[in-house]
Structures are given as C-alpha cells and as structure tokens.
Amino acid sequence: MSPIISVSGLSKTYASGFTALKAINLDINRGEIFALLGPNGAGKTTLISIICGIANPSAGQVLVDGHDIQRDFRATRSLIGLVPQELHTDAFETVWATVSFSRGLFGKRKNPTHIEKVLKDLSLWDKKDNKIVTLSGGMKRRVMIAKALSHEPQILFLDEPTAGVDVELRKAMWDVVRTLRASGVTIILTTHYIEEAEEMADRVGVINRGEIILVEEKTVLMQKLGKKRLKLHLQGRLDAVPAPLAAYNLELADCGTELIYTYDTRSQHTGITSLLGELRAAGIRFSDLDTTQSSLEDIFVSLVRA
Structure with a gap:
C-alpha cells in the first residue's frame, strides 16, 4: 500500500538564515497513528505546517494521497484536518456557528x-x-478539534493537542482518536506527554535539530533500544561486587543491600540464568527481585542526547 503522506528531501531555511528542516524523508502509512517526537525547536511544527500548506518549503516535495501539496493545494488541504498548538477561534461566535463555518471553508x-x-x-x-x-481553555481546545473534524478529513494532525488539558479531557480526546483511527483516519500527533505516544502510536518518528534521526514501529523500537533492569534485594549487605561477577557490570545500590543488573531485552534472559548461578556459587542470597523496562521516554531522551 502506498503511503498517504510522502515527504522527500524536504528542507526549510528562513530569511534569517536559520535552517529549520534538513532534507527530511518520511512516509506515513494510511490508517496509522504516527507520533512525531522531538524537543522544543526540533522542527516538528515547521514540518507539520509545510505538509498542511501553511508554510512553503525551501526544497523538496510533499505528496498527500498522491497529490503535490503545492500544485494541488485545494485537493491536499481538503484531505487534512489540523489542530494547532495555539487556540485560534472567533471568540464571539457560538460553538455551532464556528464549527459549521469551518466545514463551509x-x-x-x-x-x-x-x-x-x-x-x-x-x-x-x-x-x-x-x-x-x-x-x-479545555473546552476551547475541544472546539479546535471539532473545527478540524468538521469537513471529514482523511488525515488529522494533532500538534500538542492535550497541552493544558485536564486528565479527564485528555482521556476523552484519546477515545475520540481511537474511534477516528478505527474509521480509517490517519493520525499524526506531536506531544510532550510521551506516555501518550507509548500507549497510542503504531510508529514513532524522532526529529532533532531539523533532522529525522529515527522512524520505527513502536514495539520494535522498544525491543531494539529498550533495556531491562533486574533488581535483587539482598539478604545481607555487600561492600563491593565480588570479582567473579565483574563481567555482569552489576551496580550496588541502597547502601549495598541491592544489586542491579541491566541487560538488553534481546538477550533472552540467558544472562540472568548465568548470573543467578554465579550468585549462588558466591554465597550471595537475595530475598526478592523485580524487573523494570525502559519506557519510550527513556529511549527518546537517550536519542536526543546522543
């Protein structure tokens, strides 16, 4: 299946000389929820603005459902609904009137x-x-989403849609997103609430300093880059990790009463079995253990700091 959005060699340089986007290549699949993550100033909003026809690119091409965004502006714009970060509404119109007017546009x-x-x-x-x-403010945010959905778009961009929104409304919004996705609408979202992307997205793209540094299916990304930590609660206190266990790069914590083993999720736990055997041989006993896995936020932070 051909992508519903195809971005090729897209760059944007402003008159000041600042380059916001650098040769972006990105395909977004029909019917998916795609999360675009990046720190402030990374280029997320600039990329969305160009795809939606609000800003002009300096170089490159964007196709929306096979239509060029510059040559076929009317066709591409009618396919897209956009919920921007900023609240822009006619303050003295009614909700019904402003949403109906958006459809007429x-x-x-x-x-x-x-x-x-x-x-x-x-x-x-x-x-x-x-x-x-x-x-x-939360109700105004809902009106912005209603305006974006008024003309029944096939693609919906949500640029920080839950910023400043309470928890109850955030959950309600994501219920709407799930319903739209089930009806075939393609969803592209940017968010600072990375747990939302972890819960909702099919694929994740990370942009930093105007460049796409990674695009991957969420589950594959977490398998590739995720780490697990095994924490062993010791029955006694250790002053140092015994020399025979040095190869495991263990970390002592909580005043020597905990041992922490960090391992790759692809290791199939063979290292754990070996470690437990070595601990037994060294006479180290533990009363409990637990494991935690890297979140999408942990992975995101490690990527943008690299």
Missing part, C-alpha cells in the same frame, strides 16, 4: 448530522449555543 455542503456527532463525541453538545469567549 472547504466547500462542503451543510451536514448538521455530522456537526452534531462531532460535538457530541467531544462532549461539546451542551455548549453548542455558547459563545467561545465564555468557554474554559
């Missing part, structure tokens, strides 16, 4: 049934006649 015929469904899905139905100026 794309040349879509009136469809009150669709608008009603979107507002109900986002828990905005009881606010449909309220002026936006009267809404809370």
Whole structure:
C-alpha cells in the first residue's frame, strides 16, 4: 500500500538564515497513528505546517494521497484536518456557528448530522449555543478539534493537542482518536506527554535539530533500544561486587543491600540464568527481585542526547 503522506528531501531555511528542516524523508502509512517526537525547536511544527500548506518549503516535495501539496493545494488541504498548538477561534461566535463555518471553508455542503456527532463525541453538545469567549481553555481546545473534524478529513494532525488539558479531557480526546483511527483516519500527533505516544502510536518518528534521526514501529523500537533492569534485594549487605561477577557490570545500590543488573531485552534472559548461578556459587542470597523496562521516554531522551 502506498503511503498517504510522502515527504522527500524536504528542507526549510528562513530569511534569517536559520535552517529549520534538513532534507527530511518520511512516509506515513494510511490508517496509522504516527507520533512525531522531538524537543522544543526540533522542527516538528515547521514540518507539520509545510505538509498542511501553511508554510512553503525551501526544497523538496510533499505528496498527500498522491497529490503535490503545492500544485494541488485545494485537493491536499481538503484531505487534512489540523489542530494547532495555539487556540485560534472567533471568540464571539457560538460553538455551532464556528464549527459549521469551518466545514463551509472547504466547500462542503451543510451536514448538521455530522456537526452534531462531532460535538457530541467531544462532549461539546451542551455548549453548542455558547459563545467561545465564555468557554474554559479545555473546552476551547475541544472546539479546535471539532473545527478540524468538521469537513471529514482523511488525515488529522494533532500538534500538542492535550497541552493544558485536564486528565479527564485528555482521556476523552484519546477515545475520540481511537474511534477516528478505527474509521480509517490517519493520525499524526506531536506531544510532550510521551506516555501518550507509548500507549497510542503504531510508529514513532524522532526529529532533532531539523533532522529525522529515527522512524520505527513502536514495539520494535522498544525491543531494539529498550533495556531491562533486574533488581535483587539482598539478604545481607555487600561492600563491593565480588570479582567473579565483574563481567555482569552489576551496580550496588541502597547502601549495598541491592544489586542491579541491566541487560538488553534481546538477550533472552540467558544472562540472568548465568548470573543467578554465579550468585549462588558466591554465597550471595537475595530475598526478592523485580524487573523494570525502559519506557519510550527513556529511549527518546537517550536519542536526543546522543
């Protein structure tokens, strides 16, 4: 299946001379949830803005469902819904009016049934006649999502969609995202809440200093780069790791009452079996053990620091 978005050699240099994007190559698959991660200033918003037709590239090409974003602007823009970081709404319009108007901007015929469904899905139905100026920040964020969904896009960009949103609303938003994905909508999100990407995404891309440094399926990424830590709670105290155990690179913790063994998730635990045998032979006993695995956040931090 051909990708729904294909980015080739995309670069962006501003008049000041600052290069925000450097020869980006990226394919996004139809129907997936793709998480784009990166620190502030990495180029996430610039990349999204170019794909959505808000900013012009300095070089390269972007195809959306086979259409060039510059030559076929109307066709590509109608396929995309965008929820930007900043809240931009007509403060003195009602929720119903502003969402309906957004649909009209794309040349879509009136469809009150669709608008009603979107507002109900986002828990905005009881606010449909309220002026936006009267809404809370979280409610305004919901209106932005409703506007992006008003014209029934095939692709939805969510640029920090849950920034400043309470936990309850965040969960409600992700329920909507799951429903959209199930209906075939492709979702591209940027987020500082990396646990959201870990829970939601099919694939993860990491951008840093204007370059894509990694694109990988989430589960494969965590298998490749994830580490596990085995913590052994010792029955007695150790002053130092015995010399026969040096090859395991063990770490003493909690005043010598814990031994920590860090290993690759691909090792199939053969190292653990060997380690436990060596501990027994050295007369080291433990009362309990537990394991933890690297999170997507741990992996992200290690990549951008590299």
